[in-house]
Amino acid sequence: MELLKVHTLEAARKKLVNAMEGKEPKSIRLNLLKSLDRILAQDIMAEEPVPAYRRSMVDGYAVISGDTGGASEGLPVLLRVVGEVSMGGSSDFIVKAGTCGYVPTGGMIPEGADAVVMEEYCELFDEDHLAVYDSVAHGKNVVSQGEDICHGEVVIKKGTKIRPQEIGVMASLGVLEVIVYEPWTITIISTGDELVHPSLQPLPGEIRDINSYALSAKAEAYGLKVLNVMVLKDDKEPLKEKVLQSMKTSDLVMISGGSSKGKKDATSQIIDEVTGGNSLIHGLALKPGKPSIFGFDPSTGTLVVGLPGHPVAAILVFELMVAWLYKHMTNQKEDHSLFARMTTNLAGAPGRATCQLVRLIKKEEEYYAEPVHGKSGLISTLTRADGYFIMGQNQEGIKKEQRVEVFYL
Ligand SMILES: Nc1nc2c(c(=O)[nH]1)N[C@H]1C(S)=C(S)[C@@H](COP(=O)(O)OP(=O)(O)OC[C@H]3O[C@@H](n4cnc5c(N)ncnc54)[C@H](O)[C@@H]3O)O[C@H]1N2
Ligand code: MOO
Numbered sequence: 001m002e003l004l005k006v007h008t009l010e011a012a013r014k015k016l017v018n019a020m021e022g023k024e025p026k027s028i029r030l031n032l033l034k035s036l037d038r039i040l041a042q043d044i045m046a047e048e049p050v051p052a053y054r055r056s057m058v059d060g061y062a063v064i065s066g067d068t069g070g071a072s073e074g075l076p077v078l079l080r081v082v083g084e085v086s087m088g089g090s091s092d093f094i095v096k097a098g099t100c101g102y103v104p105t106g107g108m109i110p111e112g113a114d115a116v117v118m119e120e121y122c123e124l125f126d127e128d129h130l131a132v133y134d135s136v137a138h139g140k141n142v143v144s145q146g147e148d149i150c151h152g153e154v155v156i157k158k159g160t161k162i163r164p165q166e167i168g169v170m171a172s173l174g175v176l177e178v179i180v181y182e183p184w185t186i187t188i189i190s191t192g193d194e195l196v197h198p199s200l201q202p203l204p205g206e207i208r209d210i211n212s213y214a215l216s217a218k219a220e221a222y223g224l225k226v227l228n229v230m231v232l233k234d235d236k237e238p239l240k241e242k243v244l245q246s247m248k249t250s251d252l253v254m255i256s257g258g259s260s261k262g263k264k265d266a267t268s269q270i271i272d273e274v275t276g277g278n279s280l281i282h283g284l285a286l287k288p289g290k291p292s293i294f295g296f297d298p299s300t301g302t303l304v305v306g307l308p309g310h311p312v313a314a315i316l317v318f319e320l321m322v323a324w325l326y327k328h329m330t331n332q333k334e335d336h337s338l339f340a341r342m343t344t345n346l347a348g349a350p351g352r353a354t355c356q357l358v359r360l361i362k363k364e365e366e367y368y369a370e371p372v373h374g375k376s377g378l379i380s381t382l383t384r385a386d387g388y389f390i391m392g393q394n395q396e397g398i399k400k401e402q403r404v405e406v407f408y409l
Helices: 009-017 164-172 209-222 236-249 267-274 312-331 380-384
Strands: 027-031 060-063 075-085 099-104 115-118 122-126 131-133 152-154 177-179 185-191 225-232 252-256 279-282 291-297 304-305 335-340 351-361 366-371 385-391 403-408
Touching: 009 279, 009 291, 009 312, 060 075, 060 131, 115 177, 152 164, 185 209, 185 236, 209 252, 209 312, 225 236, 236 252, 236 267, 236 304, 252 267, 252 312, 267 279, 267 291, 267 304, 304 312, 312 351, 312 380, 335 351, 351 380, 351 403, 366 403
Parallel strands: 075 099, 185 225, 185 252, 252 304, 335 366
Antiparallel strands: 027 177, 060 099, 060 115, 075 131, 122 131, 279 291, 291 304, 335 403, 351 366, 351 385, 385 403
């Protein structure tokens, strides 16, 4: 009897990282406006401070804060107006003791001034004198030089997924071209004699192909570039031929189905052959997802993955291994997670980590995680779940009210 020699999730990840060491995805230079949702392949360092000069937060009068001490509605302070800053212009006067100057919102604070009084609290007393009815503290209504971004600061780190706010920061620094990772290109092959296109009515024994659709959407959600999606019969040689062809153009070839021990299950053999014997992993100590296969062909630099045919298993293994690896290789941060209390006791799977789907429920101020049960051959469990948590392989179980770390799906 031949049993799978399973790897723990951690050991499997480590093995893949080692095998792919130095194979960081290539990078390209892109126009800033084309970079949304891409992963930065460089640190963005501020070559100048933002703002470059002190700016006013309000429309009002730039003053020396000390001059306004004690000013109130009943007892204004009288200051001489010595100038006016125009929007977009630099200030060409100095505020000295007993004087002030007008500044619009965003305008440059004149030298000497250290605060701005809002114009609602001021009144022109005569042609060049201002009555100030409020006292302001040092720095009030002033954005100081470099308060937003310091000169020399790494303001956005390599591995950051570019959101509209990162685009805004780069625009503020005049960075109009960015170096981002070229996403992995991927070919997805679903195998199975029983699979029919979703547009067709399956005959008895047939089922609609779920995995090509769900996996290509997952890949796109992680920013990968899906080059080709195929549905093939469980025939080893034509399947191997397609895998070899796909390896010429794809960084990642993912085969779903045929990963276990059925009569026609050939994925493991194919991965071994196409990677020149570099099949690294066949079997994860994970529930679901045990019969997963990973190989890396150093000559083409292609990662070849055999995902279990059961849809939930295929999608979770993609999430935990393939997407994890891509994020790791592109220096991305850990995913956001949320701690939630279990609604019920849950048994573990001896010797295997369990990836448990959960629905999140908010009760008063706390989140609760309610297990979503269902076999890995189903699909709707994933739409009923908000996320998952991992129960370690040495954990006997989880108790009701115990906190678990939930990752979103
Ligand atoms: N004797 C054993 N049988 C099985 C084992 C085992 O260890 N010993 N492992 C089970 C586990 S766990 C899983 S997971 C599956 C993995 O199966 P395969 O990767 O070999 O995939 P298939 O046999 O081709 O299909 C399994 C199942 O999934 C359905 N499927 C496959 N592809 C798709 C698709 N694209 N869309 C929708 N559904 C798909 C397929 O119809 C089968 O029902 O093996 C267990 N068996
Ligand atoms: O482990 Mo399977 O991968 O239960 O569905």
